[in-house]
Amino acid sequence: xxxxxxxxxxxxxxxxxxxxxxxxxxxxxxxxxxxxxxxxxxxxxxxxxxxxxxxxxxxxxxxxxxxxxxxxxxxxxxxxxxxxxxxxxxxxxxxxxxxxxxxxxxxxxxxxxxxxxxxxxxxxxxxxxxxxxxxxxxxxxxxxxxxxxxxxxxxxxxxxxxxxxxxxxxxxxxxxxxxxxxxxxxxxxxxxxxxxxxxxxxxxxxxxxxxxxxxxxxxxxxxxxxxxxxxxxxxxxxxxxxxxxxxxxxxxxxxxxxxxxxxxxxxxxxxxxxxxxxxxxxxxxxxxxxxxxxxxxxxxxxxxxxxxxxxxxxxxxxxxxxxxxxxxxxxxxxxxxxxxxxxxxxxxxxxxxxxxxxxxxxxxxxxxxxxxxxxxxxxxxxxxxxxxxxxxxxxxxxxxxxxxxxxxxxxxxxxxxxxxxxxxxxxxxxxxxxxxxxxxxxxxxxxxxxxxxxxxxxxxxxxxxxxxxx
Numbered sequence: 224x225x226x227x228x229x230x231x232x233x234x235x236x237x238x239x240x241x242x243x244x245x246x247x248x249x250x251x252x253x254x255x256x257x258x259x260x261x262x263x264x265x266x267x268x269x270x271x272x273x274x275x276x277x278x279x280x281x282x283x284x285x286x287x288x289x290x291x292x293x294x295x296x297x298x299x300x301x302x303x304x305x306x307x308x309x310x311x312x313x314x315x316x317x318x319x320x321x322x323x324x325x326x327x328x329x330x331x332x333x334x335x336x337x338x339x340x341x342x343x344x345x346x347x348x349x350x351x352x353x354x355x356x357x358x359x360x361x362x363x364x365x366x367x368x369x370x371x372x373x374x375x376x377x378x379x380x381x382x383x384x385x386x387x388x389x390x391x392x393x394x395x396x397x398x399x400x401x402x403x404x405x406x407x408x409x410x411x412x413x414x415x416x417x418x419x420x421x422x423x424x425x426x427x428x429x430x431x432x433x434x435x436x437x438x439x440x441x442x443x444x445x446x447x448x449x450x451x452x453x454x455x456x457x458x459x460x461x462x463x464x465x466x467x468x469x470x471x472x473x474x475x476x477x478x479x480x481x482x483x484x485x486x487x488x489x490x491x492x493x494x495x496x497x498x499x500x501x502x503x504x505x506x507x508x509x510x511x512x513x514x515x516x517x518x519x520x521x522x523x524x525x526x527x528x529x530x531x532x533x534x535x536x537x538x539x540x541x542x543x544x545x546x547x548x549x550x551x552x553x554x555x556x557x558x559x560x561x562x563x564x565x566x567x568x569x570x571x572x573x574x575x576x577x578x579x580x581x582x583x584x585x586x587x588x589x590x591x592x593x594x595x596x597x598x599x600x601x602x603x604x605x606x607x608x609x610x611x612x613x614x615x616x617x618x619x620x621x622x623x624x625x626x627x628x629x630x631x632x633x634x635x636x637x638x639x640x641x642x643x644x645x646x647x648x649x650x651x652x653x654x655x656x657x658x659x660x661x662x663x664x665x666x667x668x669x670x671x672x673x674x675x676x677x678x679x680x681x682x683x684x685x686x687x688x689x690x691x692x693x
Contacts, residue, residue, distance in 0.1 A: 265320045266290035269298040280357065281308030290319040301396075306357035308404075313364040313411075322368025354399040361411035369394055369427075372419035391430030392420040392449070393458060400434040402463050402521050408432075410439040418447045425449030426458035426500065433461045434521075440469045448477045450492050453550070454500040455530065455538075461503055463521030463558075469528045471497050478550075479541040492541035493577075494550035496592070497530035497567065502560045503553040525549060526563040532610075534571035543579040543614075544592035546624065547604065551586070551593040559629075560597045562590055567603070569610035569643070576613040577624070586624030587614040587647075588655065589637065593625035603636045606643035619647035620655035621670070630655075636669045 270291035285306075287293050296311065313319075371392055391397045394413070400406030413427050424431045427447050428440045440456050452458045455471040478495035494501040502523050530547050532538070544551040547567030552560040567589050569575070577587040586593040589604030589612055604621050606612070618625040621637030637653050639645060650656035653670040 264290055264318055265322075266294045266324045268324075269295040271295040271299055274299060274304075280304075280306045283308075284310040284312065286312050286314075288314055288317075290321065293319055294321075294324065300355050301353045303353060305354050309357035311357055311359045313361045315362040315364075317362075317364040318367065319364060320367045322370070325368055325370035354397045355395055355408075356399055356406050358407040358409075359395070359411075360407075360409045363410050363412065365412040365414055366394065366416070367414050369413065369416040369418075372417055390422045391424040391458065392418065392422040393426045393428060393430035395429045396431070398429050398432045398435045398437070400464075402434050405464055406432075406435045408435070408437050408440070412441040412443070413445060414443045416442075416445045418445070418449070420449040422449055422458075423451040424458040424500075425452060426454040426456055429457045431459050431461070432457050432464060435460070435464045436467075437469070438465065438467045442469075442471045442474050444472070445474045446477075447474070448479060451478060451494055452500040453478045453495040455497045456528075457499040459501050459503075460499050460523060463523060465524045465526070466499055466502075466528065467524065467526045469498055471528075471530045473531070473533050473536055475532075475536050476538045478539070478545070493544045494592070495538060495540045495544070496546045496548055496550040497532075497538050497575075498525065498528050498548045498565075500550045501552070502549055503551075504558070522558040523552075523560045524563070525560060525565065527565065529566045529568075531568045532570065532573035534573065536573045538575045540577045540579075540587075540592070543577045543585045544624070545575050545577045545587045546592035547575050547589045547612075548602075549591045551595075552591060552597045553595050558596075560594075562597060562599045563601055565590060565602045566605075568605045569607065569612075571608045571610065573608075573610045574613065576611070576615075578615045585614045585616045585647075586618040586656070587612050588620045588624035589622055590635075591623045593618070594623045594630045594655075595627045597623070597626075597630045599623065599630070599632045599635055601634050603638075605638040605640070606645070607640050608643060609641070610643045612645045614647040614651070614656070617647050617650040618656035619645050619651040621645055621653045622668075623655040626655040632668055634668065636671070638671045640671075 268291060270289065273285060273287065273292055273295070287296065293313065300306065395408055398406045398408055408429055411428065416427055418425060418427050422430065425447060427442055427445055429437055437457055442455050447453060447455060453476055455474055455476045456469045457466060460466060476495055476497055478492045502525060525548060528548060538545050538547060540550070548562060548565050575587050575589065577585050577592060579585045590599060590602050591597065599622050602622060612619055612621065614624055620626070621639070622632060622635050623630065632654055635654065639653065645651055645653065647656060654668050
């Protein structure tokens with residue numbers, strides 16, 4: 224018995240030595256890319272082996288552990304699997320690199336995120352729609368190197384030029400729940416990502432969200448460009464839902480004419496925001512003037528988000544409606560968009576700007592470019608250095624650029640320091656530009672203006688009522 228025990232001990236020691244040697248060989252090989260493939264960090268091809276086709280997803284939890292499994296989720300959703308009622312998670316603080324697959328799929332319309340078709344279920348794209356309807360928790364996982372770029376548009380015949388503009392582009396293309404059971408995307412970090420889209424609905428995390436909760440998303444060192452409905456986190460949020468606790472840092476969000484397939488410039492490059500391009504209700508129709516809103520229509524909360532821009536960063540609309548948090552809102556009086564506790568800080572020469580040269584439609588604001596049916600409370604906007612909020616023609620404000628009488632402002636703070644400025648040819652205000660019929664109670668909002676800052680306070684129009692502090 225003693226001899227057998229000794230033999231087993233020798234075998235174990237030998238195995239440990241062999242394993243140790245193997246580990247030493249891998250560590251010293253220096254091929255980090257190969258090690259990352261082994262660890263599942265680099266996405267190369269979709270892995271759907273974790274999912275059984277045809278099974279009910281309601282109430283199930285799927286724990287994805289590799290980049291290829293995450294890539295597989297993208298393929299499944301784009302194939303029509305909506306994961307309604309499912310919970311999908313990633314390992315805490317994992318890191319997934321999509322740079323290789325982004326490069327190999329650049330310009331490929333099949334690689335535009337989880338779900339990619341027109342957002343309305345009753346639209347002409349019903350047969351090819353792809354929605355994510357589950358709950359996704361990234362647990363702080365970092366997604367690097369995503370490049371969803373289409374500088375040449377979609378030219379393979381899968382979509383016409385008109386259809387192309389209605390594709391929702393983002394890592395999650397379409398996230399869609401109900402008012403009673405909202406879909407969710409939480410706790411993901413996007414770093415060094417690029418989105419250059421010909422779509423009217425563009426966001427690095429989510430293109431289009433309807434009856435959804437988007438929370439805890441961080442976007443760093445990214446560039447997001449599209450013609451309309453462009454957001455640092457979400458392109459469009461409709462009907463009801465929440466965007467909260469998101470952070471955007473050192474990132475540019477741009478609405479400009481990017482579609483070379485059209486014979487002339489696309490009409491209107493607008494609704495661009497550091498967090499979301501547009502937050503509104505849906506009419507389910509082809510016109511915003513349809514009288515009856517969608518039956519799922521409810522309130523939208525945008526709260527406790529932070530946007531910090533530095534030198535060279537900008538949130539800009541080639542035409543109109545640019546905001547540090549949201550490009551524009553449009554809600555009925557029964558439900559509103561509420562902006563609470565958001566913080567926007569512009570450093571260096573960072574800017575928020577709208578460039579429409581003339582006309583009544585324009586707006587650039589520290590929180591929102593244009594607000595209708597919105598309540599602003601406890602938001603803080605700080606301009607440092609030579610940063611600026613600028614509207615080329617009219618309606619520039621520290622909180623909201625254009626604002627209608629259905630919006631309210633309370634306990635907000637605007638700091639205009641150093642050589643920063645808020646400027647417009649007309650209707651500029653430290654709190655808001657636009658509709659002078661809005662009444663701001665004195666002392667409700669705080670405005671601090673440095674000696675070198677450039678702004679004209681126009682109390683006669685009551686657009687900047689508040690307490691001026693030294």
